Amino acid sequence: MQTKSIQVKGLRKSYKHLEVLKGVDFEVEQGSIFALLGSNGAGKTTVVKILTTLLAPDGGTAAINGFDVSSQQDEVRQAISLTGQFAAVDEILTGRENLIMIAKLRYLKNPRQVAEDMLKRFGLTEAADRRASTYSGGMRRRLDIALSLVGKPKIIFLDEPTTGLDPEARIEVWKVVKELADGGTTVLLTTQYLEEAEQLADRIAILHEGRIIASGTLSDLKKLYPATKVEYIEKQPSLEEIFLSIIGKKEAM
Amino acid sequence: METAKKHFFIDISVMLGRSMRHIFRSMDTIITVTITPIAMMLLFVYVFGGAIKTGTDNYVNYLLPGILLMAIASGIAYTAFRLFTDVQKGIFQRFHTMPISRSALLWGHVLTSLVSNAISVAVIILVALIMGFRSSAGVLPWLAVAGILALFTLALTWVAAIAGLSAKTVDGASAFSYPLIFLPFISSAFVPTESMPTVVRVFAENQPVTSIVESIRALLAGQPLHNDIWIALAWCVGIMLVAYVFAMRVYKKKV
Numbered sequence: 137m138q139t140k141s142i143q144v145k146g147l148r149k150s151y152k153h154l155e156v157l158k159g160v161d162f163e164v165e166q167g168s169i170f171a172l173l174g175s176n177g178a179g180k181t182t183v184v185k186i187l188t189t190l191l192a193p194d195g196g197t198a199a200i201n202g203f204d205v206s207s208q209q210d211e212v213r214q215a216i217s218l219t220g221q222f223a224a225v226d227e228i229l230t231g232r233e234n235l236i237m238i239a240k241l242r243y244l245k246n247p248r249q250v251a252e253d254m255l256k257r258f259g260l261t262e263a264a265d266r267r268a269s270t271y272s273g274g275m276r277r278r279l280d281i282a283l284s285l286v287g288k289p290k291i292i293f294l295d296e297p298t299t300g301l302d303p304e305a306r307i308e309v310w311k312v313v314k315e316l317a318d319g320g321t322t323v324l325l326t327t328q329y330l331e332e333a334e335q336l337a338d339r340i341a342i343l344h345e346g347r348i349i350a351s352g353t354l355s356d357l358k359k360l361y362p363a364t365k366v367e368y369i370e371k372q373p374s375l376e377e378i379f380l381s382i383i384g385k386k387e388a389m
Numbered sequence: 390m391e392t393a394k395k396h397f398f399i400d401i402s403v404m405l406g407r408s409m410r411h412i413f414r415s416m417d418t419i420i421t422v423t424i425t426p427i428a429m430m431l432l433f434v435y436v437f438g439g440a441i442k443t444g445t446d447n448y449v450n451y452l453l454p455g456i457l458l459m460a461i462a463s464g465i466a467y468t469a470f471r472l473f474t475d476v477q478k479g480i481f482q483r484f485h486t487m488p489i490s491r492s493a494l495l496w497g498h499v500l501t502s503l504v505s506n507a508i509s510v511a512v513i514i515l516v517a518l519i520m521g522f523r524s525s526a527g528v529l530p531w532l533a534v535a536g537i538l539a540l541f542t543l544a545l546t547w548v549a550a551i552a553g554l555s556a557k558t559v560d561g562a563s564a565f566s567y568p569l570i571f572l573p574f575i576s577s578a579f580v581p582t583e584s585m586p587t588v589v590r591v592f593a594e595n596q597p598v599t600s601i602v603e604s605i606r607a608l609l610a611g612q613p614l615h616n617d618i619w620i621a622l623a624w625c626v627g628i629m630l631v632a633y634v635f636a637m638r639v640y641k642k643k644v
Binding site for chain 2: 188189190210213214216217218220221222223224225226227228229233237238240241242243267280283284
């Protein structure tokens with residue numbers, strides 16, 4: 137029985153003399169959304185890079201579906217998909233070509249059909265045959281996430297999936313993430329937006345100066361922190377609501 | 390193991406398809422890589438050619454091998470450029486978190502370099518034919534020429550891979566090819582080395598371009614091959630192996 141999709145114990149990483157991770161521990165339940173919250177430079181991306189086999193840890197262990205990220209990279213890569221901080225799409229290819237390419241690299245039987253389905257699912261059918269470089273930020277991010285979902289990986293890593301997106305596009309991404317978790321996919325996302333963690337995550341861990349300083353459900357965390365923190369969190373959505381109502385869109389959440 | 394091998398070839402063909410699309414969608418790369426050597430060829434044949442004494446009556450025949458090497462040297466700068474862009478953009482990260490062969494990414498670029506350089510070489514030879522290039526060589530010598538050019542391309546492509554993978558800026562990624570493009574000038578590609586002052590001549594006669602140019606020239610003219618062919622092959626294979634080892638080392642560090 138494997139109910140923990142991700143297990144991280146005492147993870148350490150230094151870049152030259154800079155100690156970025158000083159012993160990070162956390163676990164992610166299968167099918168849940170886990171948010172790694174932290175300011176810029178807290179080490180969020182480093183954690184994601186280690187978990188997605190892009191970077192070797194200096195110490196500690198990390199396991200994906202029970203497979204060690206250092207010694208069982210192939211098994212890990214079978215199970216995961218990464219949507220990095222910068223949209224990992226081929227800008228010279230069209231949206232459709234991007235999807236077909238990834239489907240082929242996942243050795244799927246019918247790449248064209250897979251691409252077609254994804255385009256439909258992410259509302260990109262109309263833009264399918266335009267180069268990705270002509271896409272808006274939100275479209276590019278949708279394509280990016282669609283690429284990550286080709287081949288139905290069990291665990292998805294989203295490194296700051298909404299950074300640089302406008303509020304509408306952000307809500308679109310949120311919707312996708314929620315649908316993913318409803319479908320049984322495990323999602324680990326990093327974010328610097330408190331509201332994002334609040335909206336999406338089943339569990340939240342706060343990474344600060346290389347350590348997890350707090351973790352739990354939102355209500356767990358609320359108990360831990362003084363009201364001033366909560367006030368700040370609640371300010372953002374109200375502005376967003378104003379923005380969205382001004383431009384005449386109903387909040388899609 | 391069998392499926393791993395099968396997958397490796399699928400991976401490579403997908404990568405090749407991808408970067409060939411890149412090339413055909415930015416025609417400027419093909420144009421630059423092909424037009425510049427052609428312009429050089431026109432300049433040398435119709436402007437300087439009358440004053441250059443090579444001991445042959447057909448200067449296009451004399452010039453063509455060097456022009457082809459120049460075209461390849463400028464062509465591989467784009468390989469460095471494409472590799473650099475891939476590393477900078479998130480797409481490499483995506484590939485690297487997928488269960489695909491790591492070296493397939495690099496080999497995809499290397500094959501693309503071979504194919505695209507073959508295209509520009511073919512175009513330049515066509516233009517040379519119009520300008521009066523003639524060869525008495527049969528199929529075998531032509532195949533040998535193709536083989537030497539392919540080896541030369543491979544050798545320089547791996548050098549380009551080092552540059553593309555380790556460069557910090559786009560300019561850095563492609564700047565390394567400038568000296569390579571000029572190497573043919575200080576060789577027997579345009580003028581016989583006899584007319585050069587001793588120091589330059591020693592350099593010219595012992596650098597790789599001269600032996601490669603001489604071999605190709607001999608093959609195309611149907612003349613017997615001298616030691617040049619072995620020196621040429623040694624240079625190409627040597628550079629290729631050293632560059633390959635270093636490129637792979639840089640690549641492994643990168644991922």
